[in-house]
Amino acid sequence: MKYLLLFCCCFQLGLLSAQISPKSITVEDIWKEYTFSPRSVPGFNFQLDGQHYTRKEEDKIVQYDLLTGKQTKVLLNAESLVGATDFSKTFSRYQFSGNENHILLSSELESIYRHSTRGNFFVFNKKENKLHPVGEVAKGKISLATVSPDEKRVLFVRDNNLFAGSLNGGETLQITQDGKTNEIINGMADWVYEEEFGKTKAFAWSPDGDQLAYIRFDETEVREFIMTIHKDDAYPEYQKFKYPKVGEQNSKVSVHVFDFKNGNTTKIDLGNMDDKYVPRIKWTQDNEGLVVFKMNRHQNELQLLLANSRTGVTKVLLEEKNKYYIDITDDLRFLEDKKHFVWTSEKSGFNHIYLHDMNGKLVTQITNGDYDVTRLYGVDEKNKTIYYQSAEKSPLERHIYSKGMDGKNKKNLTPSSGTNSAQFSSTFDYFVNTFSTANTPPVYTVYDRSGKTIRVIEDNKELVGKQKNFGVQKVEFMTIKNGAGDDLNAYMIKPANFDQSKKYPVLMYVYGGPGSQTVNNSYGYSNYWWFQMLAQNGYIVVSVDNRGTGARGEAFKKMTYQQLGKYETEDQIAAAKYLAAQPYVDGDRIGIFGWSYGGYMSSLAILKGNEVFKTAIAVAPVTNWKWYDSIYTERYMRTDDENPTGYKDNSPVYFADQLKGNYLLVHGNADDNVHFQNSAEMAKALIKANKQFDTYFYPNRNHGIYGDNARLHLYNKMTNFLMEKL
Secondary structure, eight states: OHHHHHHHHHHHHHHHHHHHSOOOOOHHHHHTSOTTOOOOOTTOEEOTTSSEEEEEETTEEEEEETTTOOEEEEEEEGGGOOSOTTOOSOOSEEEEOTTSSEEEEEEEEEESSSSOEEEEEEEEETTTTEEEESSOGGGOOBEEEEEOTTSSEEEEEETTEEEEEETTSOOEEEOOOOOBTTTEEESBOOHHHHHHSOOOBOEEEOTTSSEEEEEEEEOTTSOEEEEEEOOSSSSOEEEEEEOOBTTSOOOEEEEEEEETTTOOEEEOOOOOOTTEEOOOEEEOSSTTEEEEEEEETTSOEEEEEEEETTTOOEEEEEEEEOSSOOOOOSOEEEOTTSSEEEEEEOTTSSOEEEEEETTSOEEEEOOOSSSOEEEEEEEETTTTEEEEEEOSSOTTOBEEEEEETTSOOOEESOOSSSEEEEEEOTTSSEEEEEEEETTEEEEEEEEETTSOEEEEEEOOHHHHHHHHHTTOOOEEEEEEEOTTSOEEEEEEEOOTTOOTTSOEEEEEEEOOOTTOOSOSSSOOHHHHHHHHHHHHTTOEEEEEOOTTOSSSOHHHHHTTTTOTTHHHHHHHHHHHHHHHTSTTEEEEEEEEEEETHHHHHHHHHHHHTTTTOOEEEEESOOSOGGGSBHHHHHHHHOOTTTOHHHHHHTOGGGGGGGOOSEEEEEEETTOSSSOTHHHHHHHHHHHHTTOOOEEEEETTOOTTOOSTTHHHHHHHHHHHHHHHHO
């Protein structure tokens, strides 16, 4: 009986142990079943009444009471819509017109490049309860459909031309006639503007909706790049598009204004436009005032030109120069008093908010201090208050602030440590805050203008439960000194049941590009779970933000100017050496992984740091800056002719002979951003140097390498590679 009791006790303890043992994380959990994807609030929109918001739920637009969270009505159900026979009964996105009488739906979207898409668009008239097509669906898919402020027209781009249709599906007006593939684009950005200035839409409505300003891109002299697409045919398909590389011809750009009342088009006088960019156009509160951003090719001189839309005559509203470069943002707000505008600038050494009059004269510096403003949300003119996000508390965090337009009465509306981003109502009475930490998935909360919590929309408690069930390890922040004595921000994920007396392999994760951050107190999504999986398998995971990264002021960010890769690599090597010296690290088993700029960094690290890095994974890396695009590369490096040493000293292809460890080179052969050419040339250099390496390529995959199990396949390969080589 004693032995039976002992057996029962042991059996029960075994059951208890099995119950509390954490589940194993798998690549399939992350990239096939999407077990760990956090819940979000898709299609969230504040409504004008300040009392309601809407969200997309399957193919419905559902309205909720902002304060209680109770559903008030279904504004649109795609299944029951009538009027447009070509509508597929599903939609991807929606947007309200200015007074919310119409809803613009997009369906059957297909990607063009990273941001741009084309699809079928429809306008739902709420009063008529009827759906109308935008343009003629039979003529092909369209892009950038946008309702005018006066709700008389809907604009769109098709075949590189601008069209304006009525909201009831009636007659369509063709505004431009000269659009042609790989030659002329009207109202839509070319490849390099879309990618590097972050804008697809290259048009803007006047406040009254009677005029349309647009940028015309003449890319006739831009050289073509060709990608091979394999489609199970005898011969592959060759996709051609214009891609300006370093020192090559860019598109010639001009700005025009079409007047709907008289049908005339006015060309804006921008002066000499040789080797100039127009990264933005924006209307003032005046129906004849259009501001054009004009920037030189080195991107260190910027003019805001104020144009008269009727005459095309311009004058300089504001001018900035920088000894390095100027980052383009959307942080320009013209106030309703028609006398002032708000602008952000790094001229003090940190990014701050300034108030100017309409002659360009500085009125007030609204924010100041040794921190960066990272987002301008808007201006509540009625209450003379501005709302913004900044890294004032720490470069690792983001908080939402309100402040008087006179620079006084600052308030942190989101004081909890972590990362916050906001979406404000049109009246600024409420905002929805997305909050997360490195150890907590996103929480969506409604606040009032004073920062008082109204209610939680989504808390991701289910995912928090999964973190416990799968035994995730805490992300710990630290600093590591580089060779110059700078403190570099870093984080570490330790293995389960970490034992200080044991020796563990280390995988360092890097991006490292200008103004970026991997080390911040925010949720890491899919990579977070992959790193947790590696920690379950006995790896320490570390990420370090090298010199050149963001939220630490202009001097720290821009010190890599004309020497991309130099200081960043030195810092990653210094961090690896620091880790190798720790008693719990196996200094002979340190690896590094990066994607895109991170792939460039991991490649340089294992070549220049071959004494400390044993293994590297480089996904879609730049391997020589002369093969990348003009706008990005010249912003930081100028051209190869101007800066030959900077290019030669920091391009991985020139250091292939220094490879000693294990190197996995991965690329999609349909990568329109960082071309497969980079990895092909890297492989050629390694072969010439008689260096063994591993390589994986993904046919028809772009820079993101996804679709048809590609991401799952890649992460399985990278996991197996690390298990074998590290």
